[in-house]
Amino acid sequence: MSRISAINRCGQRTICGLLIVCLAGTLSLQNLQAQAPATIHNFHRANLPPGTVGQGQILRDRSLLNHFQAVEINVPAKAFVALAVDGRFERPQRGSVKAGLLVGQVYRVQISNIPFYEGLEVYPTIEMVNRLHPPAGQEFHFPVPIHFTQEDLELALDNQFVTRVVALENPREAAPIADDPKDQRYFDVAPHEDPLLVADQRGKPMAITRMGSRIPDYDTVSNIFLFGMPPLLKFVPDANPAKSKPTVNPEAAIDRQQRNVPRLPIGQPNFHNVLIPSGPRR
Amino acid sequence: MMQIISTTHEKTPHVDWFRALVIGCGTLILCACKTVTPGTTAGTTNLPTTNLPESPPTLLSQEMPTTESIAPRAEPNRPRATISHQAPVATAAAATAAAATPQSATPQSATPPLGTAPAKASAASNPALRGTPLHLSSQFQASNQAIALASGTLASGTNGTFPALPPEAWFPAPTIQPRVNGHHPGGGARTNGIGGGWKAPEINLPWHHDEFVCDGGDSYLPVTIADDWTVHGLDPEDSIAHYDTLNGETHVTASNKVCLYSPRFFAVRRVDGLLQKKQYDMPIAYDTTTRLSRQDDLNGPKAVNQPIPPNTYLGTKGSDTFQERTSGRTVDNTHVLATFRNEFEPYENFNIIVRGSHLNSEKTRLAAKMLAAATWGAADGLQLVIDGIVSDESKSATSAGQTFTYELPTGKSRMRIVKVASQENAQLGETVEFTFRFDNVGDQTIGNVTIIDNLTNRLEYVEGSAQCSLEADFLTVDADTGSLILRWEITAPMEVGDGGIIRFQCRVR
Known part of the structure; x- marks a missing residue:
């Protein structure tokens, strides 16, 4: 009997200890949640294999799954850019191309006819790691701009490896300068720094581009070089209507039936008869 | 609560203490988990629903004068108007x-x-x-x-x-x-x-x-x-x-x-160079012993330039007057x-x-x-x-x-x-x-x-x-x-x- 009671006391002490540990853990979890940093890419690095960061994002946020994010790929004016469709690169387009890319997938593009380096080609990759939330109907008017500048292309042709993280700027920490949509503002980081972490500290990373000087030796059966050719959405240029204009009739905006209702005063020197109040004010 | 538990099951004092501790810890864990849950909207149900307002605090004095004015602003370049006040019920x-x-x-x-x-x-x-x-x-x-x-x-x-x-x-x-x-x-x-x-x-x-x-x-x-x-x-x-x-x-x-x-977007770029490169080391020079082919004689100078001191000195005078040409700094x-x-x-x-x-x-x-x-x-x-x-x-x-x-x-x-x-x-x-x-x-x-x-x-x-x-x-x-x-x-x-x-x-x- 005494042995049984001793076992019971031992079990009770164990349960008490577990409960206290659970309570302490819950309280510490609350503190950790209050102190959790806003960044979400602390466990990622930009030099991870292509696709790792995007897949990790999908594991965190399932709303990113199967979402086509509109992007606009910009290359120098005379260069060509082509997307991979059906195991091959389609007909190149000059300047820029718009497409909808799946978040978490990796896409290989071909850039050719590079100014001053005609005859040479580079094959960068684009990995989408996040998405935008534009108003309905405006998805393709606000793509994520991805720029491959002449300098980037020349560095890649010079056997350098260029990693570029495109991020969404926090408007409350935005620099009070005007940006040129044709020339994306960028920051250079040292080789020992992580551009994904730097971009995460200044905004929200949206895409990662990697570009070297490898010449493709891709197999159309395995499609390893094309990362399995994930699906994409193509947009016909000018297929979407222009930006929606307000449909309200300007004449109807002025309530001419009750001109005596407005509460604007009479007789002010700079008042130019916007509305003529003639009746009693309410 | 401790009495109820002890009369229901067991009367051992340390067991009562144990159960009270278990219940207390469980309650605290539940409360803590509830506070952790995001999206809690407290504050939307705090307003009473039935009480009509009493008289809100008014800033009007009972001895409010029939006419008083708001003092204009102190800035001399921005004179503000003086407004007058009539009694609230006046026609x-x-x-x-x-x-x-x-x-x-x-x-x-x-x-x-x-x-x-x-x-x-x-x-x-x-x-x-x-x-x-x-x-x-x-x-x-x-x-x-x-x-x-x-x-x-x-x-x-x-x-x-x-x-x-x-x-x-x-x-x-x-x-x-x-x-x-x-x-x-x-x-x-x-x-x-x-x-x-x-x-x-x-x-x-x-x-x-x-x-x-x-x-x-x-x-x-x-x-x-x-x-x-x-x-x-x-x-x-x-x-x-x-x-x-x-x-x-x-x-x-x-x-x-x-x-x-x-x-609006920006980009962060990193350029990585090559990790390996080949380097070929080879001698770039070697020494050879050469003999003099000719010897030049050392001759003394044939002409010397005599330095001439200046005749006059030009004095440097500072300015007597200084004219201030700073333009006015207007902030208006x-x-x-x-x-x-x-x-x-x-x-x-x-x-x-x-x-x-x-x-x-x-x-x-x-x-x-x-x-x-x-x-x-x-x-x-x-x-x-x-x-x-x-x-x-x-x-x-x-x-x-x-x-x-x-x-x-x-x-x-x-x-x-x-x-x-x-x-x-x-x-x-x-x-x-x-x-x-x-x-x-x-x-x-x-x-x-x-x-x-x-x-x-x-x-x-x-x-x-x-x-x-x-x-x-x-x-x-x-x-x-x-x-x-x-x-x-x-x-x-x-x-x-x-x-x-x-x-x-x-x-x-």
């Missing part, structure tokens, strides 16, 4: 007579010093201070309060004295209670506080605020006005109006927040307002902008402006009756289900300011036009009305685009954060019911 004729009465006729007519409130008397103790009773009948008290607050008719500063308002009934217009010298009277709720951030109504979290350019409201630190009209706490994106009341106080009213969808950058356009813009097609009164039917459109997707049914109609007169806002044929009667004291100065934008999204470089509609919705004359907009960094003011329907001085000031502060100083006092419109354009950058 137009009586007001004229009161204005003609000399101030010395009443011993209490001395102008109080700025920033000091006169002696207060509660409206409850003085029935004469009670104002016009307001009868409000509605099926839904939530719509009642939303309309009343939106139209500025009711005083929302009485904390917890109005019926509960569901969050979906709020109209994101300027319902923020004006603050007396930067403080919320009655502790009115703020929709945008420190750390909490602002989110559009009707949108569930997460709110992707980093894709929008917002301007308006009073974020972060609340704006306060010092006695010398110095503005403190004006953060980027803030849009406020401050005004002086007849009893020498300065009130601050924030506008609503306007958001444009306009994401007053801009001349352009001609006010005599038409309303399409995006201003709201009754609250055109006529200064709010319609219930515009809630959906205004909510759509704020990216809201709420649908307001026909059952939300209300009937608004003031002094037994049905107002024009009562457009619903639905009969009233409940009737609420509010009695509000007179002597409340209140201003409403509404901000709208010409479009809901903008590309980089696109020009957006903003419109302010401001009204004196109180029952007293207000003066020194100043409207300030601290533009966010993403907006660049278009020079010469500011317009105002009232006579105003317009100034621009560069903020420390790189943004631009727009400031309109309405010259003349605003009588009860007066209002005006301000327009300006900004380029999204």
Whole structure:
């Protein structure tokens, strides 16, 4: 009997200890949640294999799954850019191309006819790691701009490896300068720094581009070089209507039936008869 | 509790202690887990639902003089008008007579010093201070309060004295209670506080605020006005109006927040070089022993140049006089307002902008402006009756289900300011036009009305685009954060019911 009671006391002490540990853990979890940093890419690095960061994002946020994010790929004016469709690169387009890319997938593009380096080609990759939330109907008017500048292309042709993280700027920490949509503002980081972490500290990373000087030796059966050719959405240029204009009739905006209702005063020197109040004010 | 447990199961003292500890720990864990759960909305159910408001604290003194003035501002280059005050119940004729009465006729007519409130008397103790009773009948008290607050008719500063308002009934217009010298009277709720951030109504979290350019409201630190009209706490994106009341106080009213969808991007680049390279080492030179082929003789110099000292010395004299040519440093950058356009813009097609009164039917459109997707049914109609007169806002044929009667004291100065934008999204470089509609919705004359907009960094003011329907001085000031502060100083006092419109354009950058 005494042995049984001793076992019971031992079990009770164990349960008490577990409960206290659970309570302490819950309280510490609350503190950790209050102190959790806003960044979400602390466990990622930009030099991870292509696709790792995007897949990790999908594991965190399932709303990113199967979402086509509109992007606009910009290359120098005379260069060509082509997307991979059906195991091959389609007909190149000059300047820029718009497409909808799946978040978490990796896409290989071909850039050719590079100014001053005609005859040479580079094959960068684009990995989408996040998405935008534009108003309905405006998805393709606000793509994520991805720029491959002449300098980037020349560095890649010079056997350098260029990693570029495109991020969404926090408007409350935005620099009070005007940006040129044709020339994306960028920051250079040292080789020992992580551009994904730097971009995460200044905004929200949206895409990662990697570009070297490898010449493709891709197999159309395995499609390893094309990362399995994930699906994409193509947009016909000018297929979407222009930006929606307000449909309200300007004449109807002025309530001419009750001109005596407005509460604007009479007789002010700079008042130019916007509305003529003639009746009693309410 | 310990006795109940011990009588039910076991009577051993240490077991009682153990069970009490288990129950206590479990309760604490459950409470802690509940506090961790995100999305907890505490604060929306705190308002009582049945108590009618008692008399809100009034700032009017019982010995309020019939005529008193607001002291003009101290800045010599910005003279402000002096406004006069008549008794709240005076008619137009009586007001004229009161204005003609000399101030010395009443011993209490001395102008109080700025920033000091006169002696207060509660409206409850003085029935004469009670104002016009307001009868409000509605099926839904939530719509009642939303309309009343939106139209500025009711005083929302009485904390917890109005019926509960569901969050979906709020109209994101300027319902923020004006603050007396930067403080919320009655502790009115703020929709945008420190750390909490602002989110559009009707949108569930997460709110992707980093894709929008917002301007308006009073974020972060609340704006306060010092006695010398110095503005403190004006953060980027803030849009406020401050005004002086007849009893020498300065009130601050924030506008609503306007958001444009306009994401902007940047890039971070890293260039990695080669990790390996081949290097070939080989000798680059070797020594050889050579013999002299010829020997030159050393000869002495054949000619020597004799140095000649200078004959005269030129003295260097300093300047005798110094003429100051520093130009004057003027900081007055007053801009001349352009001609006010005599038409309303399409995006201003709201009754609250055109006529200064709010319609219930515009809630959906205004909510759509704020990216809201709420649908307001026909059952939300209300009937608004003031002094037994049905107002024009009562457009619903639905009969009233409940009737609420509010009695509000007179002597409340209140201003409403509404901000709208010409479009809901903008590309980089696109020009957006903003419109302010401001009204004196109180029952007293207000003066020194100043409207300030601290533009966010993403907006660049278009020079010469500011317009105002009232006579105003317009100034621009560069903020420390790189943004631009727009400031309109309405010259003349605003009588009860007066209002005006301000327009300006900004380029999204």
